[in-house]
Amino acid sequence: MTDLAYLVDVSPGTGTLPPRAWPPGSDTARLSLNGSWRFRLTPHAGADTDFAADGYDASAWGELRVPGHWVLQGHGAPAYTNVLYPFPVDPPFVPTENPTGDHLRVFDLPPDWPAGGEAVLRFDGVESCARVWLNGTELGEFKGSRLPHEFAVAPLLRERGNVLAVRVHQWSSGSYLEDQDQWWLPGIFRDVTLLHRPEGAVRDHFVHASYDHESGEGTLRVDCEPAGRVLVPELGIDTATGEGVTVPVEPWSAEQPRLYEGELVTAGERVRLRVGFRTVRVEDGLIKANGRALLFRGVNRHEFHPETGRALDPETMREDVLLMKRHNINAVRTSHYPPHPVFLDLCDELGLWVIDECDLETHGFHAVDWRGNPVADPRWTPALLDRAARMVERDKNHPSVVIWSLGNECGTGEGLTAMAAWIRERDPSRPIHYEGDLSCKDTDFYSRMYADHAEVAAIGRGEEQPLPDAESDARRRAMPFLQCEYAHAMGNGPGGLAEYQELFETYPRLQGGFVWEWIDHGLAHPEYGYAYGGDFGEELHDGNFVCDGLLFPDRTPSPGLLDFKSVIQPVRMDGDGRDGVVRVRNLYDFADLSHLEFTWSYEKDGVTVREGVLDVPAVPAGESAEVRLPAPPRRDPDAETQWTLRARLAKETAWAERGHVVAWAQLPVEGGMQLPDPGGAAPVREGGLITLGAGTFDARTGTLLAVGGVPVNGFGLDVWRAPTDNDNGMSWATGSSVAARWRALGLDRMQHRVDAVESAPDALTVRTRVAPAASDLALRTTYRWISNGIRLALDVLVEPEGDWTVPLPRLGVRLGLPVAYDRVSWFGAGPGEAYPDTGAAAMLGVWSADVAGLQTPYVRPQENGARADARWLELTDGQRCFKVAGAGFSFTARPWSTADLDAAQHRPDLVAGDTLWLHLDARRQGIGSESCGPGVLPEHQLKVGDQRHGFSFQFTVREGDA
Template identity: 85%
Template sequence: MTDLAYLVDVSPGTGTLPPRAWPPASDAARLSLDGTWRFRLTPHAGADTDFAADGYDATAWGELRVPGHWVLQGHGAPAYTNVVYPFPLDPPFVPTENPTGDHLHTFDLPQDWPAGGDTVLRFDGVESCARVWLNGTELGEFKGSRLPHEFTVGPLLRERANVLAVRVHQWSSGSYLEDQDQWWLPGIFRDVTLLHRPAGAVRDHFVHASYDHERGEGTLRVDSEPAGRVLVPELGIDIAAGESATVAVEPWSAEQPRLYEGELVTSGERVRLRVGFRTVRVEDGLIKANGRPLLFKGVNRHEFHPETGRTLDLETMRADVLLMKRHNINAVRTSHYPPHPAFLDLCDELGLWVIDECDLETHGFVHVEWRGNPVADPRWTPALLDRAERMVERDKNHPSVVIWSLGNECGTGEGLTAMAAWIRDRDPSRPIHYEGDPSCADTDFYSRMYADHAEVEQIGRGTEEPLEDAESDARRRRLPFLQCEYAHAMGTGPGGLVEYQELFEKYPRLQGGFVWEWIDHGLAHPEYGCAYGGDFGEELHDGNFVCDGLLFPDRTPSPGLLDYKTVIQPVRMDGDGREGLVRVRNLYDFADLSHLEFTWSYEKDGVTVREGVLDVPAVPAGGSVEVRLPAPPRRDPDAETQWTLRARLAKDTAWAERGHLVAWAQLPVAWGMIPPIPGGRAPVRDGSRITLGSGVFDARTGALLAVGEVPVHGFGLDVWRAPTDNDNGMSWVTGASVAASWRALGLHRVQHRVEAVESSPDGLTVRTRVAPAAVDVALRVTYHWISNGIRLALRMDVEPEGDWQVPLPRLGIRLGLPAVYDRATWFGAGPGEAYPDTGAAAMLGIWSASVPELQTPYVRPQENGARAEVRWLELTDGTRPLLVDGGHFSFTARPWSTQELDAAAHRTDLVAGDTVWLHLDARHHGIGSESCGPGVLPDHRLKVRSERFSVQFSARDSGTPRRPA
């Protein structure tokens, strides 16, 4: 092989040791080689390897943090593509212009480094191809970026000034297997470690820990090379490796992650064992753990940090798991590669079901109708098998790993079949997942991405469209169903979560899903603050499609994550608030409710007037109970009253403190009444102004100019919103996005024509026609104003004209206020945003926020921040509040206009002006998840029809927020 031939060789590499279990804690010595290395970047994959020679002088080179990506440390730039490869599809060849990073690290062995035995050099992750030398001797090369590789190096080590040289290429034949919808980030991005291997050390071990749920017993066997003894003191186990012991145990599950500490002892090493007893199998058409069907409430998780890319420290990984647990998530799919192994340790410890996915995706071949797809080319099968083996061998001892996934979006082919066969032979205790083959020939699941609600219901009923091959169709219908990706969490949204969860809970075959995805991949950027595809000058990129997570890049939960927590909460509380009877349902798969404490509060117009403890017994998993609330206080006929029920942790856990909110519900008792305005005042015309009570209007246009002393401008009907990522998504049915249809119709530039401004003894009537240019559809809008001198009431009637073929983005009114009106208090849903098909986390109450706090910081600016079901709203400059009342409406308040929001590409483009734009909406179009999934469900589409919308305004000097009287 020539110096560069290995780049395009489809074999997995040379010189590495066979894969094995991730080295757990043991008493053998280890030395981290992480730190500051010398680094040189060249634009091509040169054949010159002089830098690897012993004694090479690299003092003129720069420095680089390892682990890390060189493109995030000032050397080159990252690039993002979703499906397309950023190089020609010419497998296995890669471009000559191939950024190549040469790394050098000099290290001494610790003084107490043991003599004898051997030493292994371990790389836990290098993208995309590495060639390695130690003290001038070449060790070999490898591919498989998110997988471990080891070399034996004992005879080459010296006490002082060891020189490790690593050449890393951005592109190699392995890149064809790693087209995984993420930033292309080359480098040594996971740990580099020296592991001493004393004579008799454990080369590999396999922990088999099954659970018999009928007997309550676990069976433990540990296969070890070489042989040794297995000790689990808590269970009284002391057996030889390879032998079995059956004892009474508590099983491991994601809800109750019981681990037993043990040791594997050989003549040369004591290896820590963390044993979780559980049995996972597909039977009766369902995936079951410990005999019970599972319902996955999961997320897809890429590894990501806005400053370090795929290099994550233990604290960040722990933060991810804690956030998942605190938001009721019980499962994670490691899309689309095995994670850092420490992440799986955390899943074992804190409790998450894991689909462990192989480092494999060839999605870009879809653009050439899968011609040349490596999965269907037998020359690539050894590389595919190597990836499967390295995943399984590394992660086989984690009880949290319950499913092996062959990869993602690879089409079909014999390579996948070979991988599945090898995995089944090596580890028959776990089922196998893969989504991309409709026949499910190699899998134990029928898995889909982004199937809409109607199709998911068909699958739940077993009435989905049949396959042409009857045998494959019959097999698929016997399999459990997973939505391995759904509810695309890009920008505002996702919508439709409630309806999906209702289906998952209704049909046993539907065993849940995994939201795409966990975190926005917005990289830190000096100009844009947070960058996405194209912000680094990439010629080929997929824009902000990389920002599609439930967390913002800084790991702040988005409204979507808060909604998801509520939608999947493991306790349901429903009933009739007027009767005071509550049904409490336990939706856990295993746990009873003894770990929770329940409370109630009785609220009047959003204010708690009584509260107490709700006595709920330890309802078993899947069970329910009815409990009675106390008698409510005497009812105020004008007040809105409700019960709020909460379930909180009764004691501290490993993932949250006592009092952490797990589930909640609100039960209405009585609706409040909006008192009508008594009598009516006649408007007074004074030149160019009309005064009606506290309202001042433009006599020519009828536009509202002031409410009391509060000036207003820009008043009028509003139908436009800055399209969300889901609005901009491509419809799988029509081939066009709803936002494109809005723009084509001209809804972003409607024009207003005043037809009449009419005064009467009862008030003021303004008639207008609102229409886009160049079309013959319109909205006839009539504003009816009345006032009692203090309160100013508007009734807006809207009648469509012409043949409307598209829904409206929104329907309401817009008005501008001075920028000093920067504090909002409202009685309605909150504290966060809500749209017709989102906002499950929004709780009815009295909330307060500054105008900046009302904005949701999506990486790409778009419609956001609507507060829904508002009964009353107060905006204030600190001295002169403006109050808005009128039943149920939605509001947004922004320091920039919708047009400015629409035009912005990054948050840094948005600069607060001298106006707070207040939007009061009767209705909004839903959100959906059409950025990659289904669009808005019919019930949440804003169809054009006759509408009536009423609100009331009043201004006063000062005082506490209140519902206007």
């Protein structure tokens, strides 16, 4: 049996080489050891180490793909927790029941492998603890899952039959430092590489490339061990390492990521340099790059793929960066660990500001009142410093990395202070971030998570709650402010994005934020489609809280990402569509508008009747210009008219094609649709039915049964929705979720009582009382129907009874149609979903889709798919068309009921029935961000109070397709 003391040793490990910079390219030999490895899983950590002996026969073992996680390849199962550790909190100890994966890889050196020199075995990421042998000799062990570790191995190599043995434990003392709100996924999940290091090769290098915005010059100095020369041909630079050179340059920024190709040449190696000149500092209470204040339009990004977990290939990483750029995102926080280094190469190349976060989070100590927290225990400080050093040394040459982050949700302690001091000594060119200490003693920013809009506004004005310590309070008030996490993108939402962005753009101190987070972490599952916490039988889990991204697991943009793109668009176009003057504002930090071309279209009732090019000057960053639209066509007071303006890329870029829409706006000109008078017919009673023009009703209950011969069922007042993840989030003000209050009130099981069915010469009136069981609250609802024989019109009056203190989910009517009416056209906002505090991406126009296309595939089913501001809606079965008209209503159309949607836990739970459920809403509750943030803002709540609420619809059926 092996000695297991290293598992609970709080030191970072033994036998590894000092950390160094990631080389983006080198002319030295390298051998990838990725691929198929032999693998054996044992349920505990105490198995013998005979497998590491030279000549061990592992032919009976299974095979495993490396990079990869064994729990995603049929060995054990993944588990998800947000905060709580899935093992007893007893640092530094871990359970004996500690799944342990033994990995074996036999390899030959290539025929052209150079003789002499040294060799380094590099691991870029192993969770959580690895012990390594080569050809029977133990090299050492290490912790720090998302960080690189290297071993010197030259004396042990042979030409053929090298045996690399790696024992990986799921749990170790390092696990206490990696409680990072993600799946626990053990394994060798990043690259394993053998590197030849010839005599005189680069041991480490540090590229210092600053920019003086006043002179337009950059200064380059490359420190290197051993000494060598620096070549940048485009700049005419050929100088010794350690010497500074100042030359005129174009600066690097996220908007204009100018890189200069160069080489670092030593006696034994040529290393590719990609030099970006930029200077980042905090001055005048603001974070500035190249002399200009920044506004971060950012996201938090965990590394994730639904099939491979945190084992990402370069193509997936490039897809992430391209999607960010195409959706106007300019910054990324690498939550909560340094990413694969290729991701940072892509940020350098394509342009993103990066907060590089250390592989550190101890959030689970919150459950024990932070007792034993490692950052407050000096025994752990060497491990914390090791993690800081491995991050900084690996990533120090990336121009995209502009801020170092000490970690996430670690409480406070002197370990963080030691990390900050070391980083400042090693790299004073970048400021430091950490969110969890309100005193901000170790940081250059005041950073918060999920501060609500009112508090963010107060911080912007410098009116935040004071700290007890006057010195700390003064220091913090002089700092710029970041929301390192906000707008929790879980399920439907997030709501309130536009209001946050308005604050960021109003107060200079508020320098933006980072939406939580980039992608839903739904793991591919044969039964559920995508699985979340609890779907693998975990004893302790946090459900679908792991699905809180702007992308669905397959990297399809969610409505939230499309909204975010519109909210943060770097060009604003506003004005009065009637006077034809448009103010174009450039919200870029550096770029003028010369890279964009502007177009206009003039639309009548949602259809374009004219279009052209809008002549917009190259407005400098931060400035605006007024431009004039062409004269509109002849006025048509009976139509709804508007201008739609678009700013598109004028030429192809590295991240999008020419014509890609960067920003858009719509300016109304005139009017709205006028509904015709539908009255004139009289109700006729025959047996158990009442006919009123195009409508057929149950004579006893007054319930609508058909329109124009199209059967209707389930008609009635509709106030319930399948709660969203944000509806289910706990409110800190009330101690419960709004969905829990809805259910406690009984809004999910409202009962309808008919009080009267009244026929008049020109109308049918049905009086009802809609109320929840066990409550004296009610909604007195009156339906008044009229018809001219073609159109059937409905006026609804809702009068609350009692003290309604809880907002309603929705207020409208519901009806069921034959499921064959599955093709939809509408004039309103689209093409995607929109709610009162979302839908910034929805444009007014005429849209069409099938019913399946109206559904938004959130990993956990919930209210979704509403189309807003509709003037009319048509559904067709290919033979007849069912039309609804109204004044700015919202609708959803689904082949399952709200109850079915409410009960579903995964997408496959939703099975289409024989009824298409159509929901027509006059008003709706907003979405908010209360799954882990503020709730719905007051102006977006559906408050009933004691006010009467009225709304109207008209229904028509005609022959023919829509």
